[in-house]
Amino acid sequence: MPAALDIKEEILELKKQRNAVILAHNYQTGDIQDLADYVGDSLGLAYQAKSTDADVIVFCGVHFMAETAKIVNPGKIVVLPDKDAGCSLEQSCPAEQLEAFLKENAGKNYYVIAYINCSGAVKALCDVICTSGNAVKIVEQAPPDRPILFVPDENLGAWVMEQTGRKMDLWKGNCYVHVEFTRDSIRKIKDQYPDALVVAHPECTQAVRLLADEVCSTEKMVTWCKNAPSDNLIVVTESGMLHRLRKECPDKNLIAGPTDRCACADCRYMKLNTLEKLRDCLANLAPRVEMDEDVRKRAEAPLLRMLEQSK
Ligand code: 13P
Ligand code: SF4
Numbered sequence: 285m286p287a288a289l290d291i292k293e294e295i296l297e298l299k300k301q302r303n304a305v306i307l308a309h310n311y312q313t314g315d316i317q318d319l320a321d322y323v324g325d326s327l328g329l330a331y332q333a334k335s336t337d338a339d340v341i342v343f344c345g346v347h348f349m350a351e352t353a354k355i356v357n358p359g360k361i362v363v364l365p366d367k368d369a370g371c372s373l374e375q376s377c378p379a380e381q382l383e384a385f386l387k388e389n390a391g392k393n394y395y396v397i398a399y400i401n402c403s404g405a406v407k408a409l410c411d412v413i414c415t416s417g418n419a420v421k422i423v424e425q426a427p428p429d430r431p432i433l434f435v436p437d438e439n440l441g442a443w444v445m446e447q448t449g450r451k452m453d454l455w456k457g458n459c460y461v462h463v464e465f466t467r468d469s470i471r472k473i474k475d476q477y478p479d480a481l482v483v484a485h486p487e488c489t490q491a492v493r494l495l496a497d498e499v500c501s502t503e504k505m506v507t508w509c510k511n512a513p514s515d516n517l518i519v520v521t522e523s524g525m526l527h528r529l530r531k532e533c534p535d536k537n538l539i540a541g542p543t544d545r546c547a548c549a550d551c552r553y554m555k556l557n558t559l560e561k562l563r564d565c566l567a568n569l570a571p572r573v574e575m576d577e578d579v580r581k582r583a584e585a586p587l588l589r590m591l592e593q594s595k
Contacts, residue, residue: 291559295319298566305338306562307353309345310502311524311554316344316562323528325503326352326400327417327594333357334591342566346371346553347573351404354573355583356591365561367571369553371401373487376457377436379405386433394433394453395426398586401459402436404575408582410435411589416486417501418594419444425593426450439463443486443493461551462487465520470495473518477539480516483508488520496520502528509533523548524555 289297296319299306307329308320317323322332326349333341333353340361343350348371350364386394386409398410399419407413414422423444426432432450434441436457445452465488474480474495483505484496493499498508502525509517510533518539519525526548529538540548565571 291563292319295559295563295566298563299342302340302566302569303338304340304342304566305332305336306342306344307332309349309524309554310528311522311551312344312557313524313555314527315559316557317524317527319559319562320344325415325417325501327415327501328503329353330356330400330415330587331591333360333362336360340566340569342562343573344557344562345369346374346551348374348401348403350573351575352400352587354575355404355407355580356587358575358577358580361569362573363565363569364571364573365558365565366556369556371553372460373399373401373436373457374403374406377402377406377455379403379409382406382409382435382455389433392431392433395430396433396435397422397426397452398435399437399440400590404579404583406435407586408579410586412586412593413590414594415501415590416440417503418590419486420447421594422590423448423450423452437487439489439493440486442490443499459487461522461549463489464549465489465492467491467495470518470520473539477516477518479514480518480539481512481514482518482520483512484520485522492520505529506532509536509538512536519548521548522551522554524551 306320308323334356341353343364346369354362396410398413400413400415432452434452435455438454441454481497483498486499516537
């Protein structure tokens with residue numbers, strides 16, 4: 285009798301049978317990242333999802349990311365390991381609330397920019413989408429004669445305003461992981477490593493961003509850390525990032541405090557995905573992302589505009 289396959293071999297075997305591609309966000313656990321065909325940030329993953337010729341996209345990330353893959357590549361079967369992998373930013377901006385707000389403020393003729401961390405129904409109400417990797421570029425290309433409404437992340441929005449000098453009205457949403465980091469906790473780590481440089485995600489609060497030497501998307505963190513002029517680097521974001529960084533920057537001392545949870549913390553949604561659930565979603569081709577075609581089409585236009593404008 286042949287020996288039982290271990291779970292990693294099972295996943296690779298199923299991937300071959302299904303002609304699937306495994307896309308993983310930088311916040312996934314190390315074992316998932318190591319099995320993926322591509323690991324990256326929301327922007328890189330959207331490009332990968334659009335260009336793949338696989339029949340099945342297995343999206344190891346959170347729901348809005350898998351939904352984005354379906355929007356830009358509707359002919360594919362898109363599955364995700366855990367259908368409950370949500371996002372606090374997505375929850376902070378329900379489509380009905382945004383629709384009502386836009387109706388009440390119809391006279392303002394807002395140009396609506398949505399951070400990609402939102403539902404397909406919200407994307408369908410917007411002019412253009414952005415990610416943390418291209419938000420500055422997208423805002424710079426907004427029509428100069430229209431007021432901008434930026435949804436749903438007030439921290440990313442505030443950072444983009446600082447970078448571009450463009451005023452925007454901000455939806456009051458935030459990422460529950462990144463707003464937990466405090467200036468004091470980062471200061472304490474810095475006291476232990478006075479020469480350390482700090483890199484933070486723009487979803488952090490302004491108090492934390494002001495302490496950072498660099499503020500950028502998860503993918504840009506990789507390049508920045510590789511080239512940083514110090515060996516000691518404090519990384520302020522979700523803890524999955526450390527796996528990617530330790531692999532890509534083996535010579536750097538990536539400091540996350542006495543445990544990996546001091547400057548970095550887990551996103552409970554990202555961490556719902558496991559190797560077992562990854563295997564099962566490949567075996568069952570479920571849970572599957574399905575979308576109303578009218579909403580998908582309306583969400584596709586601002587996403588394609590983003591891909592075009594961020595080239
Ligand atoms: P990135 O696009 O920078 O990877 O960010 C995604 C995210 O969810 C951050 O919390
Ligand atoms: Fe959403 Fe924050 Fe988790 Fe990113 S880290 S998926 S923004 S809850």
